[in-house]
Structures are given as structure tokens and as C-alpha cells.
Amino acid sequence: MSETVSGPLSGVRVIEMGQLIAGPFVGSRLADFGAEVLKVEPPGKGDPMRNWGRSFEGNSLWWSVIGRNKKSIGIDLATDEGRDLVRGLVAEADAVVENFRPGTLEKWGLGPTELHEINPKLVIVRISGFGQTGPYATRPGFASVGEAMGGLRYINGFPGQVPPRSGISLGDTLAALFALEGLLMALYWRDAKGGTGQVVDASILESCFAMLESTLPEYDKLGIVREPMGTGLKSLAPSNVYPTKEGRSLIIAANADPLFRRLTQAMGSPELADDPRFSTHVARGQNSDELDALIAGWSATLDFGDLTAVLDAHSVVWGPINSIADVVADPQVEAREMIVRQQDPRFGDLAVPGVVPKLSQTPGAIAWLGRQTPGADNTAVYTEVLGLSAERQQELADKNII
Numbered sequence: 145m146s147e148t149v150s151g152p153l154s155g156v157r158v159i160e161m162g163q164l165i166a167g168p169f170v171g172s173r174l175a176d177f178g179a180e181v182l183k184v185e186p187p188g189k190g191d192p193m194r195n196w197g198r199s200f201e202g203n204s205l206w207w208s209v210i211g212r213n214k215k216s217i218g219i220d221l222a223t224d225e226g227r228d229l230v231r232g233l234v235a236e237a238d239a240v241v242e243n244f245r246p247g248t249l250e251k252w253g254l255g256p257t258e259l260h261e262i263n264p265k266l267v268i269v270r271i272s273g274f275g276q277t278g279p280y281a282t283r284p285g286f287a288s289v290g291e292a293m294g295g296l297r298y299i300n301g302f303p304g305q306v307p308p309r310s311g312i313s314l315g316d317t318l319a320a321l322f323a324l325e326g327l328l329m330a331l332y333w334r335d336a337k338g339g340t341g342q343v344v345d346a347s348i349l350e351s352c353f354a355m356l357e358s359t360l361p362e363y364d365k366l367g368i369v370r371e372p373m374g375t376g377l378k379s380l381a382p383s384n385v386y387p388t389k390e391g392r393s394l395i396i397a398a399n400a401d402p403l404f405r406r407l408t409q410a411m412g413s414p415e416l417a418d419d420p421r422f423s424t425h426v427a428r429g430q431n432s433d434e435l436d437a438l439i440a441g442w443s444a445t446l447d448f449g450d451l452t453a454v455l456d457a458h459s460v461v462w463g464p465i466n467s468i469a470d471v472v473a474d475p476q477v478e479a480r481e482m483i484v485r486q487q488d489p490r491f492g493d494l495a496v497p498g499v500v501p502k503l504s505q506t507p508g509a510i511a512w513l514g515r516q517t518p519g520a521d522n523t524a525v526y527t528e529v530l531g532l533s534a535e536r537q538q539e540l541a542d543k544n545i546i
Contacts, residue, residue, distance in 0.1 A: 151178025152506040158239045166271045167243035168210045169320035175213035176499045176508040187218035190518030203490045211514020218519030218546045226545050232530045243271040246281045266341040267330040271323050275347035287315030290348025302374045318351040381432035386443040397461040410458040411442045488513045
């Protein structure tokens with residue numbers, strides 16, 4: 145098993161002090177592309193993610209993904225000696241990633257002011273429910289609340305029903321991706337433009353709000369409050385779920401004019417492309433219910449294979465609604481190396497998601513899955529990075545500080 149990942153971020157050292165999802169998701173993206181990510185975990189207990197999700201023989205399968213390619217070090221951040229270790233690591237780091245409640249780092253004497261005194265070039269990435277400022281800053285926040293307050297949850301689901309959540313912690317992942325974007329921009333400004341260290345402040349609420357497309361200007365100028373629309377979008381038609389003869393469903397998306405014309409040809413009804421009800425993007429949106437009914441009536445007369453064959457023949461956008469079992473069996477997913485089989489001492493041969501995105505010259509890779517025990521890399525990191533003697537490390541371990 146390789147213990148290194150070469151990639152565009154090789155040589156970048158990141159101290160990950162976050163827990164659960166948002167902060168660690170940033171770290172895992174960085175580590176996939178070569179950054180040395182030192183994951184700080186409470187001694188003995190580790191990140192709570194080690195116990196989340198389904199387990200295999202007592203080992204968290206989720207942890208294998210979110211902890212991959214990271215070095216685990218134990219530090220009790222509630223102790224002065226533990227915080228001194230962080231200060232030493234920060235002096236030799238490029239970035240810190242944390243997703244504690246705002247004010248926590250300051251309480252520990254590890255706020256941006258203190259950390260920048262140690263290392264002026266440090267990029268400090270902070271992820272929280274509501275951001276580091278504002279009236280809600282100190283409130284705890286999870287993905288579900290950020291999705292709801294940021295407007296995503298309201299427009300999800302079907303009219304007249306309680307808005308459902310997606311089957312993942314979407315808000316955490318969105319915030320993590322915006323935080324990652326900020327981190328990379330800050331590193332570029334620092335290293336290519338002669339800048340300094342700075343703070344990247346990403347909130348779950350704002351990250352969800354940023355995904356709302358034209359919802360805000362529609363409300364501002366037209367007073368429109370966008371409502372949930374079920375399986376499609378009224379203003380983008382046709383783009384919905386349609387049935388097949390055997391009862392299987394699929395997505396057909398033909399909301400652009402050329403695409404819609406090709407769909408009408410596939411349907412054997414080319415006259416619909418010039419029908420005033422459907423001839424323009426706006427008209428199709430205004431008559432989406434009627435249009436969906438026509439398409440569904442046609443698609444339901446064909447078996448899945450016959451339907452998709454005729455859609456392909458006319459270059460119409462379509463796709464099945466895949467379960468994870470379907471995704472794993474999809475030849476496109478396989479061809480793009482998105483199902484990676486990794487050997488691991490706990491799981492044996494385990495399938496994990498591949499690396500995204502694909503870089504032609506400096507691709508990312510998976511060297512190892514999440515470390516089996518918290519603090520697995522204590523000796524290497526504390527010896528090589530901080531120069532601590534074996535005796536000092538043993539002293540700290542005896543106090544349960546590392």
C-alpha cells in the first residue's frame with residue numbers, strides 16, 4: 145500500500161481540526177490531491193465520524209472515505225499542552241481547517257489573531273452554520289438547518305407537502321466545497337501574488353443560499369416566491385420524470401429549443417416543435433403540465449430499451465434514476481474509475497468513491513483509507529514536524545494529551 149499521494153498539492157501541509165462532515169470533507173478533497181493533511185483527533189476517542197453510519201465488524205464504513213489519505217494525530221485541545229502542540233504545528237503549516245462553533249478557537253487562544261502572529265502566511269478556513277459574524281454566529285448549526293434557512297429545503301419536494309431533505313447532508317458538503325474554493329484562492333493569492341495569510345469564512349446557510357439560481361431576483365423584481373415543483377421545474381420544460389411501458393421511470397431533459405425539436409421528432413410528432421404552446425422556452429414553461437402529459441403518454445407506450453434507443457438516435461438528453469447498485473453497475477462510472485477497490489486491514493477489498501475531478505497531468509489518488517486508530521501517526525508527525533523526543537511524546541501520551 146502506497147503511503148504517499150503525489151498531486152498538484154504535494155508540499156502543502158494542512159492542519160484539520162474539524163469534526164463530523166464539513167471540515168473533514170475539505171480535508172479529504174485536499175488529501176486526494178497530495179496535500180499532507182494532519183487530522184487532529186481527541187486522544188482515544190477520535191472523530192465522532194468513526195462511529196457514524198453503518199459499520200462492518202465494528203468499523204465505520206463512512207470513516208474509511210472521509211478519513212482517507214489523512215494522517216491522524218491525537219491532541220487534547222482542552223489542555224494548554226495540547227494547544228501548544230497546535231501552535232507548533234501551525235508554525236510549519238500552510239492552512240488550518242476547522243468547523244467548530246464560532247468563538248471556540250478564540251476561547252482556546254487559537255483564534256486568527258494568535259495564529260497569524262505565529263505564521264503570517266497561514267490560511268485559516270472556518271466553516272460554521274451561519275458564519276463568524278452576525279446575530280446567529282454563535283448558534284450551533286447543522287446541514288439540515290442551513291438547508292432550511294438558506295432556502296433550499298423550501299423549494300424541495302411537492303406542493304402542499306412538508307419539504308423533504310435529500311438523503312445526504314447536502315448543506316455540509318456545499319459549505320465544504322465553497323470553503324475549499326476559498327482555500328485554494330487564498331493559497332494562490334498568497335503564493336502567486338505575494339499576498340499574506342487570511343481567513344476563509346464559509347457558512348452552511350450562505351452556501352445553500354448561493355445555489356438558488358434566479359430565485360432572489362425573481363422575488364425582488366416580480367414578487368415571485370418560488371414554490372416546490374415536485375419532479376420537474378415548471379419554467380424548464382420538458383425536464384421531468386417519465387414512465388415506460390413496464391413501469392420503469394427515467395429523466396428526459398429537452399428544455400432547449402434544438403433539443404425539444406429533436407424530442408418531437410423522436411416522438412413522431414414534429415409538429416409540436418412549432419405549436420405556439422411549445423415553440424419557445426417561455427411557452428413550454430407556461431404549458432409544462434400539458435407538455436409533460438403528452439410526453440408521458442408517448443413514453444408509456446415503449447419499453448425502456450426501445451425508448452432509450454430512440455432517444456439516443458435523436459440525441460435527446462435522458463438518464464435512468466439509479467440506485468447505488470445501479471451506479472456501481474454503470475459502465476460510464478466504471479470507465480471513469482469512480483469505483484475504486486482499495487485493500488484495507490479492516491475491510492479487506494473495499495469499494496470507495498474515486499477521485500473528483502480528473503486532472504490530466506496531476507491526477508489525485510487514494511493511498512490509504514481512514515486510519516484504523518486515532519493518533520496512528522503521532523510518532524511520525526511529532527518526531528519529524530515538531531522534533532519531539534520519544535521521552536516527551538511518552539510523557540504527553542501518559543497524560544492523555546496525545
